[in-house]
Amino acid sequence: MTADMDARTRRVYLVLLLAPLFLLAFLYLYPLSRVLWLSVTVPTPGFGNFERLFTSSGIQNVIWTTLRICVFTTALALLIGYAVAYAALHLRGWRGELLLFFVLLSFWLSVLIRAFAWLTLLQSRGLINTWLMNVGIIDAPLTLIRNEFGVVLGMVHYMIPYAALPLYANMKGIDTRLVPAARGLGASPVQAFLKVYLPMSLPGLISAGILTFIFSLGFYVTPALLGGGKTIMISEYIAVQINETLNWGLGSMLATSLLLAIFALLAVLSFFVDLRKVFGVK
Amino acid sequence: MADNVTQTFQEDCLDILRQQTEGRTVNRRAFLSTLAVLGVSPALFRFTPAHAQAKELVIVNWGGDAVTAMNAAWAEPFNKGSAVKALIDGGGPSSAKIKAMVESGKVTWDAVDRNLIAALELGRQNLIEKIDYSIVDKSKVRPEHAGEWGLGSYIYSNVLAYEKGAFGGRTPKTWADFYNLKDFPGKRTMRKHIDGQLETALLADGVAPDKLYPLDVKRALDKIKSIKKDVIFWATGAESQQVFRDKEVTMGSVFNTRAIVAKRESKGAVDFHYNQASAWVGAWLVPKGNPAGKEVFKFMASAQDPAGQVELFKVMGNGPVNPAAAAMVPADLRPLDPGSPENYALQIPADPEWYAANSATVLNQYLEAIS
Numbered sequence: 001m002t003a004d005m006d007a008r009t010r011r012v013y014l015v016l017l018l019a020p021l022f023l024l025a026f027l028y029l030y031p032l033s034r035v036l037w038l039s040v041t042v043p044t045p046g047f048g049n050f051e052r053l054f055t056s057s058g059i060q061n062v063i064w065t066t067l068r069i070c071v072f073t074t075a076l077a078l079l080i081g082y083a084v085a086y087a088a089l090h091l092r093g094w095r096g097e098l099l100l101f102f103v104l105l106s107f108w109l110s111v112l113i114r115a116f117a118w119l120t121l122l123q124s125r126g127l128i129n130t131w132l133m134n135v136g137i138i139d140a141p142l143t144l145i146r147n148e149f150g151v152v153l154g155m156v157h158y159m160i161p162y163a164a165l166p167l168y169a170n171m172k173g174i175d176t177r178l179v180p181a182a183r184g185l186g187a188s189p190v191q192a193f194l195k196v197y198l199p200m201s202l203p204g205l206i207s208a209g210i211l212t213f214i215f216s217l218g219f220y221v222t223p224a225l226l227g228g229g230k231t232i233m234i235s236e237y238i239a240v241q242i243n244e245t246l247n248w249g250l251g252s253m254l255a256t257s258l259l260l261a262i263f264a265l266l267a268v269l270s271f272f273v274d275l276r277k278v279f280g281v282k
Numbered sequence: 283m284a285d286n287v288t289q290t291f292q293e294d295c296l297d298i299l300r301q302q303t304e305g306r307t308v309n310r311r312a313f314l315s316t317l318a319v320l321g322v323s324p325a326l327f328r329f330t331p332a333h334a335q336a337k338e339l340v341i342v343n344w345g346g347d348a349v350t351a352m353n354a355a356w357a358e359p360f361n362k363g364s365a366v367k368a369l370i371d372g373g374g375p376s377s378a379k380i381k382a383m384v385e386s387g388k389v390t391w392d393a394v395d396r397n398l399i400a401a402l403e404l405g406r407q408n409l410i411e412k413i414d415y416s417i418v419d420k421s422k423v424r425p426e427h428a429g430e431w432g433l434g435s436y437i438y439s440n441v442l443a444y445e446k447g448a449f450g451g452r453t454p455k456t457w458a459d460f461y462n463l464k465d466f467p468g469k470r471t472m473r474k475h476i477d478g479q480l481e482t483a484l485l486a487d488g489v490a491p492d493k494l495y496p497l498d499v500k501r502a503l504d505k506i507k508s509i510k511k512d513v514i515f516w517a518t519g520a521e522s523q524q525v526f527r528d529k530e531v532t533m534g535s536v537f538n539t540r541a542i543v544a545k546r547e548s549k550g551a552v553d554f555h556y557n558q559a560s561a562w563v564g565a566w567l568v569p570k571g572n573p574a575g576k577e578v579f580k581f582m583a584s585a586q587d588p589a590g591q592v593e594l595f596k597v598m599g600n601g602p603v604n605p606a607a608a609a610m611v612p613a614d615l616r617p618l619d620p621g622s623p624e625n626y627a628l629q630i631p632a633d634p635e636w637y638a639a640n641s642a643t644v645l646n647q648y649l650e651a652i653s
Contacts, residue, residue, distance in 0.1 A: 231653060
């Protein structure tokens with residue numbers, strides 16, 4: 001191929017790129033910039049809305065609840081996802097594939113259906129409580145749902161595929177001969193895992209962690225349904241400001257803060273891990 | 283709608299109707315034809331210049347079967363005697379949408395199904411028109427239902443519903459019983475929104491009904507916090523009914539329309555009353571610069587006719603706002619009518635002024651208190 005042809009092909013590609021760029025700019029960047037703009041102009045120009053991050057105990061409460069739930073969710077989803085991915089990779093033959101299939105199956109189910117399924121299972125006259133009472137293990141139903149525990153449970157369930165799949169992809173690239181090698185050189189099973197396998201799966205853990213945490217920040221339906229109305233996370237709070245109190249300045253400030261927080265998080269993480277790899281660009 | 287955290291009363295009415303349609307209470311053919319109308323009308327109105335539609339009045343409610351119901355109760359009777367035809371559109375006229383529409387200068391709605399609080403909030407922001415009382419009749423509604431920017435269209439209530447068999451033959455009569463977990467055991471359900479909820483706490487705490495407004499927010503929130511551990515907060519009306527079905531709760535602070543459905547469904551095992559209930563009113567609002575201008579008030583005047591309001595009550599459970607309609611309600615349904623003189627006298631009308639001034643702040647305080 002001549003250099004001339006090469007340049008022409010490149011021009012064609014660039015032109016083809018214009019259409020999606022145009023769409024992104026008008027349907028995504030423009031509305032997004034409007035949201036950013038609202039946060040510093042409504043109701044009065046300035047950073048009054050952002051001040052409330054530091055002065056309003058109500059907002060701090062919501063942010064704290066959100067962070068707490070997201071940290072728990074991410075940690076648990078990573079733990080379970082790691083085990084699932086490891087097992088799926090090391091089970092012989094169809095068993096591993098079956099396990100992956102079940103992970104994918106829950107990945108495809110609607111978030112609403114899952115929330116209602118948990119309600120059916122865990123409410124005070126649900127399957128679990130009824131069974132426990134019939135067997136005589138407990139006298140009064142346990143409060144398994146409609147509290148923060150229920151929210152974390154529902155979110156972890158939703159997040160496991162997001163944690164397990166990147167981990168699976170990462171673990172697939174790990175040379176399986178290294179662990180037996182470590183064992184052969186005298187490491188105990190725990191040592192071999194901690195010193196050899198875990199460090200090699202760390203990039204997978206970080207990318208799965210980022211995905212899970214960022215997704216968790218935006219949860220809306222699961223906390224609303226499984227929290228008994230008592231667990232209010234930031235996205236629900238933003239929705240109330242936009243739809244109910246018409247406090248668009250406050251709502252867009254929180255949305256902006258959320259966005260900036262995620263960017264900041266990614267910036268910090270980019271020191272430790274190649275983000276292009278995390279999002280599958282490379 | 284199940285995922286909507288801020289479901290309005292009107293949206294819940296739709297859910298109720300949808301349930302009934304599955305049981306074929308609402309005429310199925312009418313329902314299907316409405317769906318066809320729904321599919322066409324939004325496109326029709328969004329792509330046509332707003333002012334070209336002088337022959338039509340676009341009346342906007344919350345969609346679904348409420349389109350059928352309001353069409354039968356209000357639009358059809360009006361259209362018989364009018365050259366300009368009223369068309370019910372299910373666009374969901376939230377304040378956010380009205381605000382966006384008026385500010386963009388492309389108003390396509392003539393009247394919207396909202397309430398008197400929204401009337402004050404939007405009216406004071408100059409986003410809606412004043413009601414023209416030279417065309418609509420002030421005497422056909424109670425004085426508190428004739429607002430400057432909003433005209434009452436139907437009555438609904440926040441009532442105390444309870445499971446009859448849960449308290450050894452005793453019946454909870456007041457909100458004090460609702461907050462009394464010792465003598466009336468079991469969990470409660472309350473709305474995840476302040477409308478009518480703070481009132482329950484203050485009445486339980488001994489505040490006299492005529493001294494209720496302005497609401498003592500701190501006192502109310504403290505009272506609610508005292509039982510919050512045992513409260514499930516409902517976001518959608520369907521949820522409030524479901525927790526009774528699942529026997530998760532023994533008492534609830536719920537919409538009268540939901541209580542009626544729950545009572546019917548449970549064959550009376552779940553019951554309710556209007557004692558100390560909070561009476562609310564749906565209201566017509568006119569977005570500023572509506573396409574049909576003054577013509578819309580003729581529709582409102584026509585909808586004041588008692589017959590149509592009784593029809594709507596039969597289908598949706600929304601009480602007639604015109605006091606003259608109460609006598610036309612069939613005898614067996616009268617105890618359920620929130621607008622009947624007997625039931626209305628038991629209730630305390632919610633104060634739109636207080637809500638308009640405080641709703642935004644107190645809603646956030648409430649969410650903070652219950653979370």
